[in-house]
Amino acid sequence: MAYKKRPLSPDGLTTYPLRSRSSKVRVADFAKVSRPGDSVARFVRSLPRFLAAQELRELTAAMTNARRGRKVLIWAMGAHVIKVGLSPVLIDLMKNGWISAVALNGAGIIHDFELAYAGATSEDVESQVKAGRFGMARETGERLNGAIRRGAEDGLGLGESVGRMIAGSDFPFKKWSLLGTAYRLGVPVTVHVAIGTDVIHMHPSVSGEALGATSLKDFFLLAALVRGLNGGGVFLNIGSAVVLPEVFLKAVSLVRNQGRTLDGFTTAVFDFHHHYRPAQNVTRRPLGKKGKGYYFVGHHEIMIPLLAAALGT
Numbered sequence: 001m002a003y004k005k006r007p008l009s010p011d012g013l014t015t016y017p018l019r020s021r022s023s024k025v026r027v028a029d030f031a032k033v034s035r036p037g038d039s040v041a042r043f044v045r046s047l048p049r050f051l052a053a054q055e056l057r058e059l060t061a062a063m064t065n066a067r068r069g070r071k072v073l074i075w076a077m078g079a080h081v082i083k084v085g086l087s088p089v090l091i092d093l094m095k096n097g098w099i100s101a102v103a104l105n106g107a108g109i110i111h112d113f114e115l116a117y118a119g120a121t122s123e124d125v126e127s128q129v130k131a132g133r134f135g136m137a138r139e140t141g142e143r144l145n146g147a148i149r150r151g152a153e154d155g156l157g158l159g160e161s162v163g164r165m166i167a168g169s170d171f172p173f174k175k176w177s178l179l180g181t182a183y184r185l186g187v188p189v190t191v192h193v194a195i196g197t198d199v200i201h202m203h204p205s206v207s208g209e210a211l212g213a214t215s216l217k218d219f220f221l222l223a224a225l226v227r228g229l230n231g232g233g234v235f236l237n238i239g240s241a242v243v244l245p246e247v248f249l250k251a252v253s254l255v256r257n258q259g260r261t262l263d264g265f266t267t268a269v270f271d272f273h274h275h276y277r278p279a280q281n282v283t284r285r286p287l288g289k290k291g292k293g294y295y296f297v298g299h300h301e302i303m304i305p306l307l308a309a310a311l312g313t
Helices: 040-045 051-068 087-095 106-118 125-130 138-153 158-167 178-185 208-227 243-257 276-281 300-310
Strands: 073-077 101-105 189-192 234-238 266-271 292-297
Touching: 040 300, 051 073, 051 234, 051 266, 051 292, 051 300, 073 087, 073 208, 073 243, 087 178, 087 300, 101 106, 101 178, 101 208, 101 243, 106 138, 106 158, 106 178, 106 189, 138 158, 138 208, 158 178, 158 189, 158 208, 178 189, 189 208, 189 243, 208 243, 234 243, 243 276, 266 276, 266 300
Parallel strands: 073 101, 073 234, 101 189, 234 266, 266 292
Antiparallel strands: none
């Protein structure tokens, strides 16, 4: 050999019996075969006890314990969750005590209103924006901005303002409204807007003063709800990549700054991509010494019904 360094010899290697070793994968944790006629809940129980499947079990256990212990379960959701037709699932969860508070971004109220009012939402942005018609539906701007103005006059938050308007309306599809149903059930809804991001901000009926006052009130309401996470609550961030993770982080900081204990809670993110802010601001940074965070990647229209089934609804 031309090399001065010689290959290491395995002679004298120390081994041990395989059965004496601690292993991460065991046959007992394998998936069970799903059979025709099995319920979805049984299918969920048949999943292997590894990685995301096991984490889903842990999350549903934390949610079950929170519900039994009357701890808060906060569902923070981007508008896409509503757009993919999940309102019936979410309303059922709300009615059965699996959702004790909802946080939305500004787009959430738009799609929720349009579904309640017209039974349809989500315009073709590409074609509409080229024609200068994107976001120009008359009723969406007038009804929502009007509700927000009246809510500000009455000292309400943005979520309660819109929920009150929908709940008290004669809209033909209002039974599918998250905000209307939440208002009727007494479930708090907070809405967190960024000025200029929502189509109703383009309408002449918009009031920056009313938007700011009602959304700021909702931030402090969310902070009060976040305080209730201590000792077993659950916070879910579903489909919001920036706004709601940032709002949540500030609410956590506010609670702790006031000397409140905030530990021992569970967080989870559901999204179809892995994003920086949800990972950092929901599943890592806010946790105390006892909390745990999870991140599930998958389409909302599959993952959220699956979560609901795993909860046994």
